Amino acid sequence: MKFEPVIGLEVHVQLNTNTKIFCSCPTTFGEEPNTNVCPVCLGMPGVLPVLNEKVVEYTVKAGLALNCKIQQKSVFARKNYFYPDLPKNYQISQFELPICLDGFVDIDTENGVKRIGITRIHMEEDAGKLIHGENLGNPNSSYVDYNRTGTPLMEIVSEPDMRSSEEAKAYLEKLKLILEYTGVSDCSMEKGSLRCDANVSVRPIGQKEFGTKVEIKNMNSFKNVQKAIDYEIRRQISEIESGNIIVQETRLWDPEKGITISMRSKEESHDYRYFPDPDLVPVVVTKDMIDSIKKTLPEMPDKVLAKLISDYNLPEYDASVLVSSKELSDFFFETSKLTKNYKAISNWIQTEIMRVMNEKDCLINEVGISPAHLSELITLVDENVISLKIAKSLFDDILKEKRSPRELVKEKGLVQIADEGALEEVVKKVLSACSKEVERYKNGETKLIGFFVGQIMKETKGKANPKIVNELLTKLLS
Ligand code: ADP
Ligand code: ZN
Ligand code: MG
Numbered sequence: 001m002k003f004e005p006v007i008g009l010e011v012h013v014q015l016n017t018n019t020k021i022f023c024s025c026p027t028t029f030g031e032e033p034n035t036n037v038c039p040v041c042l043g044m045p046g047v048l049p050v051l052n053e054k055v056v057e058y059t060v061k062a063g064l065a066l067n068c069k070i071q072q073k074s075v076f077a078r079k080n081y082f083y084p085d086l087p088k089n090y091q092i093s094q095f096e097l098p099i100c101l102d103g104f105v106d107i108d109t110e111n112g113v114k115r116i117g118i119t120r121i122h123m124e125e126d127a128g129k130l131i132h133g134e135n136l137g138n139p140n141s142s143y144v145d146y147n148r149t150g151t152p153l154m155e156i157v158s159e160p161d162m163r164s165s166e167e168a169k170a171y172l173e174k175l176k177l178i179l180e181y182t183g184v185s186d187c188s189m190e191k192g193s194l195r196c197d198a199n200v201s202v203r204p205i206g207q208k209e210f211g212t213k214v215e216i217k218n219m220n221s222f223k224n225v226q227k228a229i230d231y232e233i234r235r236q237i238s239e240i241e242s243g244n245i246i247v248q249e250t251r252l253w254d255p256e257k258g259i260t261i262s263m264r265s266k267e268e269s270h271d272y273r274y275f276p277d278p279d280l281v282p283v284v285v286t287k288d289m290i291d292s293i294k295k296t297l298p299e300m301p302d303k304v305l306a307k308l309i310s311d312y313n314l315p316e317y318d319a320s321v322l323v324s325s326k327e328l329s330d331f332f333f334e335t336s337k338l339t340k341n342y343k344a345i346s347n348w349i350q351t352e353i354m355r356v357m358n359e360k361d362c363l364i365n366e367v368g369i370s371p372a373h374l375s376e377l378i379t380l381v382d383e384n385v386i387s388l389k390i391a392k393s394l395f396d397d398i399l400k401e402k403r404s405p406r407e408l409v410k411e412k413g414l415v416q417i418a419d420e421g422a423l424e425e426v427v428k429k430v431l432s433a434c435s436k437e438v439e440r441y442k443n444g445e446t447k448l449i450g451f452f453v454g455q456i457m458k459e460t461k462g463k464a465n466p467k468i469v470n471e472l473l474t475k476l477l478s
Contacts, residue, residue, distance in 0.1 A: 003202040003240070005233045006210050007168050008160035011175060012153050013185045014126070014193035015058045020150035021125045022049030022092065027152075029191065033145035041150035043088030048279050051076075055152040056283060058184040059099055059123050060293050062154060065182045065300060066118055066175075068103030070290050076123075076277040081267075084144055085128040093155075094122035095274040099283065105178065106302065107170040116171050117159030126151040160199065160210065165229035169222055172196060177301050181326050189221055196225055200232045202240070211236070212246040216260055219253050228253040232260050304329050312336065318346040327364045331371060338375035341382055348374055352395045368399035377405040385409065386416050389462050418465040420472070423456075426464065427472045430455045441477060449473060 020027055023040035040047045063070050077095035103118035128149040133141040156175065162168045176187045176194060187194045196219055201211035216232055219225045231253075236246050251260040299307075301323045308319035308329070322329045328349060335345045349364070353374075356367045377398065380386050386394070386409055394414065398405055409415060417423055430452060431438055441448045449470075456469050 001241075002205045003233075003237050004205045005163060005165075005229075006160050006201045006203060006213075007162035007165070007229060008199045008213075009158045009162070009168060009171060010197045010199070010215075011156045011158075011172070012126075012195040012197075013062070013156065013179060013187065015055055015152040015154060016183075016185050016193075017052055017054045017058065017152055019052060021052050021055050021123070021152035022150055025150065031147055033143070033147060036147040037149070041087075042146060049092065049277075051280060051283065052152065055123055056099070056285065057289075057293055058152075058182075059121060059154045060285060060290060061182050061297060062156075062179060062184050063100030063103065063121050064290070064294055064297055065178050066100075066103040066105060066121070066156070068100035068118060068121060070285060071097060071099055071101060072285050072287070073097065074099040074122075074283045074285075076280045076283070077274045078277050079124075079272045079274055081272060083127070084142070085130050085146075085149070087128070087146065087149065091125060091127060092277055092280070093124035095269075097282075098122035099285070105171060105174050107167065107174050109167060109170065114161075114167065116161045116167075119157045119159050121154050121156050124153050124155060125149070126153050160201075160213075165226040165233070168198060168229055169226045172222060172225060174301075177324070181298055181301055183298075183326075192220075195220075198225060198229050198232075200229055200236070201246070202233060202236045212248050214246065214248065214260075215250045215266060216253055217250060217263070220255075224253060224255050227255075227258060228260060231258065235260065298326070308332075312342040314342060314346055318343070318350065321350055322346060325364075331364045334371035335375050338371060339378050339382075341378050344378045344381070345374065348378065352392065356399065368402060369395075373398055373405055380405055380409060384416055384418055384465055384467075386414055387462060387464075387466060389457075390414050390416070393462070414463065416465050417460055417463050418468060420468055423460075423464055423468055424472055424476075426456055426459050427452075427469065427476055430459060431476060438477070449477075452477075 017027060019025060020041055023038050025036045025038050025041055028036065040049060060070055074094060075097040076092050078090040079093045079095070080090045082089055098120045100121035101119070103121070104115050105118065106113050106115050126148050128144055128146040131143040131145060133139050133143065136143065158171065162171060179185055180187050185193055189195075198216045198219065199213045200216065201213040203209065203211040214232060214236070216228050219228050232251070239246060248266045250263045250266050252263045253260050305319050305323045308314045308322060309316055314322070322332050332345055332349060336342055339345065353364060353367055353369065356362075357364060360366070377391055377394070381388050381391050391405075394405060394408060394412075397408055401408065434452065434455065437448050437451060452473055453466065453469055456464050
């Protein structure tokens with residue numbers, strides 16, 4: 001029997017507001033434990049939550065970017081469970097009436113574009129963080145840090161529309177990219193601002209009903225999400241083939257061993273005894289609010305990609321690299337206002353600039369070259385003032401000195417020799433010094449032209465205009 005996997009993802013995204021969702025504590029990361037706290041987020045008796053308006057704005061913004069229908073009325077609910085990282089004994093979330101419904105994300109697959117449905121997006125608060133004593137040299141105790149308690153999250157629940165771990169990965173990557181463009185989260189998986197739970201089941205090919213699903217938690221990279229799903233698919237198939245049934249449960253991914261481990265039997269929603277939070281009024285989002293949030297949305301990556309290909313004539317590959325982060329494409333567009341050599345801008349970004357970004361592990365804005373300086377450098381090459389090779393050798397100086405490339409070229413005496421008379425002298429000199437190679441060239445070894453160009457460049461310290469050199473060589477050698 002052949003099986004088909006069915007996958008749905010639940011993604012928690014931390015919103016980058018300055019303060020928490022129901023109190024004014026800061027959300028700054030990496031503070032001393034239990035310093036970003038107050039009676040509200042510690043769940044003291046007698047306190048009342050007050051909703052942070054930014055959380056609504058950001059979730060609506062994300063919902064619009066993900067093609068959702070925004071609910072004009074949504075309701076916060078209490079999700080009750082008991083755990084030391086949850087001081088109130090309930091998490092404020094949304095249940096029956098979430099703020100966004102019914103969106104989608106288009107992903108690229110082997111068989112073309114596939115649309116993955118988004119069931120809902122709701123707002124909720126994060127819990128605290130438990131730190132177990134063995135990591136602190138004290139195996140008999142556990143510690144809790146409530147700094148994260150009350151940090152605003154949105155949970156994005158997909159439809160069970162994915163049929164392979166590759167599709168799940170593509171969905172996650174696309175989701176992350178879109179959210180990065182909206183700017184509502186830094187979407188860093190390492191920092192825990194984007195966390196993903198995967199629901200996986202398998203069914204015999206041709207069967208209409210879904211199989212029993214298992215939820216996998218604790219995956220902290222795209223690679224691990226994919227590996228965990230693949231492991232789980234194999235495990236479920238082999239259980240079924242051995243005559244066992246799949247039990248609905250929550251499993252943990254162990255990245256070291258590369259396996260999933262049973263954690264607990266899955267709670268049903270009635271286990272949480274959800275009910276509307278009596279301390280919070282329903283959230284009402286007016287049409288005007290939705291319209292004004294819509295106006296703040298930047299162009300989404302699919303649109304930007306199409307634009308780069310059609311309006312800027314870039315190859316699809318270049319366009320996809322530039323779109324892969326909003327900073328990159330913004331930098332491209334800024335530079336493109338100053339020079340029309342779009343392919344050169346793309347080349348510089350993909351070679352020298354991305355090299356520095358990798359070396360320094362930094363963003364494009366931290367590389368040390370501005371769109372103005374890059375366009376100047378490109379123009380210097382296009383006007384034949386310097387060769388591309390010299391431009392490349394100048395690049396690190398521009399970063400270091402943060403000065404205009406045109407000034408640096410002048411100061412360093414790098415202006416290209418484009419004077420035909422002067423160059424002809426050099427070419428003649430080189431050819432007479434290389435009489436053997438000239439002989440071989442005349443006997444048919446035409447690839448020696450590269451050798452001559454090299455010698456001439458050496459003689460002129462790279463400053464000879466390559467186009468004129470080539471013309472002169474062809475003339476003099478024939
Ligand atoms: P629960 O109430 O157990 O949380 P939901 O219906 O809310 O279940 O679904 C949670 C996630 O699981 C969603 O992303 C959904 O797409 C996915 N899902 C639901 N049923 C299945 C299934 N049979 N196989 C795989 N994923 C599923
Ligand atoms: Zn607080
Ligand atoms: Mg659910």
